[in-house]
Amino acid sequence: MNKTAKNKLLFGHALIPFPLKIQNMKTLKVELKDRSYPIYIGEGNLSKLPELVKLFYPVKRFVLISDKNVFGHYGDVVTSSFQAAGLHVETVLVPPGEKSKSIDRYAYVLTQMLKTGVSRDWIVLALGGGVVGDLAGFVASSYMRGIPFIQIPTSLLAQVDSSVGGKTGINHPLAKNVIGAFYQPKIVWIDIAVLRTMESVEIVSGLAEVIKYGIIYSRDFFHFCEDNIKSLLSLKSQVCTEAISKCCDIKAKIVAQDEKETGIRAILNFGHTVGHAIEAVMNYQSIRHGEAVFWGMLAEAHMALKMGLLNEKEFDRIVALFHKIPLKTGINGVVFDDLMRAMRHDKKAKDNKLRFALPKSLGETVIEGVEDETLIFNAFNFARENGWKQH
Ligand SMILES: NC(=O)c1ccc[n+]([C@@H]2O[C@H](COP(=O)([O-])OP(=O)(O)OC[C@H]3O[C@@H](n4cnc5c(N)ncnc54)[C@H](O)[C@@H]3O)[C@@H](O)[C@H]2O)c1
Incomplete structure (x- = not known):
């Protein structure tokens, strides 16, 4: 990063102050040179993500990967907020639970994305817990040699841990998380209000x-x-x-x-x-x-x-x-x-x-x-x- 770009970061084509502060939200940053990214934490902000994304990226098309459970709760809010902002969203859903971090499910998501015509100028949105985040992140890391992705963690575990740090991956029947990549998201967008629909376990x-x-x-x-x-x-x-x-x-x-x-x-x-x-x-x-x-x-x-x-x-x-x-x-x-x-x-x-x-x-x-x-x-x-x- 050169001197003029200090405290600014290139997102897509835009040089944005890094991290851009947003009212009523806590802003943190993961400092990784040109792979740095902001973490936003708020309450009731789930539908506000497109405003920020539009500032950062000239991209118009998004593929939202979620599990059926989380999508049932928050799919509409997220997709309609993107559509209202003039952005196109396709959805790929997987069953909830660790079993979705499998080679078969990974292949299924890639197939759906290919059939939909997702290309390198799309962004993956990972809406869900750690399972969706790990799977969608790995999909993003490998699809057409890598397309950007945004973490929208919805479980407590994902909000405090798995959405930050870029460890993405799936399980092999013999061992956990042994197939994967270090691949950082572009934004981590946390709304703590969504935790209220989680089961206490x-x-x-x-x-x-x-x-x-x-x-x-x-x-x-x-x-x-x-x-x-x-x-x-x-x-x-x-x-x-x-x-x-x-x-x-x-x-x-x-x-x-x-x-x-x-x-x-x-x-x-x-x-x-x-x-x-x-x-x-x-x-x-x-x-x-x-x-x-x-x-x-x-x-x-x-x-x-x-x-x-x-x-x-x-x-x-x-x-x-x-x-x-x-x-x-x-x-x-x-x-x-x-x-x-x-x-x-x-x-x-x-x-x-x-x-x-x-x-x-x-x-x-x-x-x-x-x-x-x-x-x-x-x-x-x-x-x-x-x-x-x-x-
Ligand atoms: N990448 C990393 O650095 C990292 C770190 C820690 C854990 N992990 C991985 O994270 C996974 C576990 O994550 P998890 O505990 O979030 O599991 P999960 O993704 O399976 O979510 C747990 C359950 O909660 C549901 N859920 C999620 N958000 C909800 C919401 N807001 N309302 C209602 N239901 C909701 C999901 O549908 C699912 O049934 C494991 O695979 C683990 O290996 C990864």
């Missing part, structure tokens, strides 16, 4: 990633979660906006330092080495991603305790906060040997060692290679036996 699932930021990066934010857990669970506007902004801010800072996960970005994987394996063993069907991450964080925090990284007092604080979460899905059916097998397929495994992001203290994380299976076995048993609290 999905809110709980998203809260896993919220609390994760406190444990891995910010002791103050962990404290905020402890103080506001009830308001978070009941989606109180102000607390939600603050939490979502904080999470996006932390993620944006980490991604700006390490876009392709060669260093610090790996700390975001806390709870995910065990969590992803739980999802794989449970066939991606009977447990939600965030729920699996909760169990994974509990097990991995126990490993950190036993490795002498995390002290007992902080470990107890983590467990106490988890006990306030009304988790609905257990892991009693997961056999440890299956879990180990799934973990060995994990992309984080290196030199035959499993790699874990482990808390050293609240707000501080280290990456460790672990060979000791007994340590993992004990941690998994601890989570299974102590993670559950009746609500």
Whole structure:
């Protein structure tokens, strides 16, 4: 970027102040040189996206990828707002749920786009949770060698985590997220009002990633979660906006330092080495991603305790906060040997060692290679036996 373009960014053909401030919305930015992009967070702003898009891009045609559930709630609002702005929108829908992050569903979306005549001067709109965001982002990254996409995350998990940072992809039957690309969106557009139609189990699932930021990066934010857990669970506007902004801010800072996960970005994987394996063993069907991450964080925090990284007092604080979460899905059916097998397929495994992001203290994380299976076995048993609290 040259000097005149400082604090401005080229979007399509327009050089726009970066990030462009919008009234009544929080604005954050992910600084990645010419791939930088803004994150907007507001309430009741879902239909206002076309105004911003028109400023940024001379593009007239959009393909909206969503799941049938989310589209049922918000499809009309989004498509009619684009049409009212004189923009053309085609829609491709997939079934809700993790199973849509599959090779077959990916091929289906590409086929629909080809049949519709989508070309390189179209933009993909990803309207949905993390599943739609990951799938649509990967479609955008690979369709005709890449077309732009905009994230419109609608689940808590997607608003605090998956829509930011450019990890896109789908699952292979043998392992999660192993087919994909780092491909950044052009805009992340968050309306917290849409969270109100989510099922409470999905809110709980998203809260896993919220609390994760406190444990891995910010002791103050962990404290905020402890103080506001009830308001978070009941989606109180102000607390939600603050939490979502904080999470996006932390993620944006980490991604700006390490876009392709060669260093610090790996700390975001806390709870995910065990969590992803739980999802794989449970066939991606009977447990939600965030729920699996909760169990994974509990097990991995126990490993950190036993490795002498995390002290007992902080470990107890983590467990106490988890006990306030009304988790609905257990892991009693997961056999440890299956879990180990799934973990060995994990992309984080290196030199035959499993790699874990482990808390050293609240707000501080280290990456460790672990060979000791007994340590993992004990941690998994601890989570299974102590993670559950009746609500
Ligand atoms: N790319 C990343 O960096 C990243 C980070 C974390 C997680 N992920 C991925 O995200 C996925 C999980 O995301 P998720 O928890 O959002 O799952 P999801 O996309 O399946 O959404 C959960 C459910 O909530 C519904 N839903 C979403 N928004 C809604 C709304 N506003 N109102 C009513 N219903 C709504 C969906 O239809 C779905 O049934 C996993 O595949 C995970 O691997 C990716």
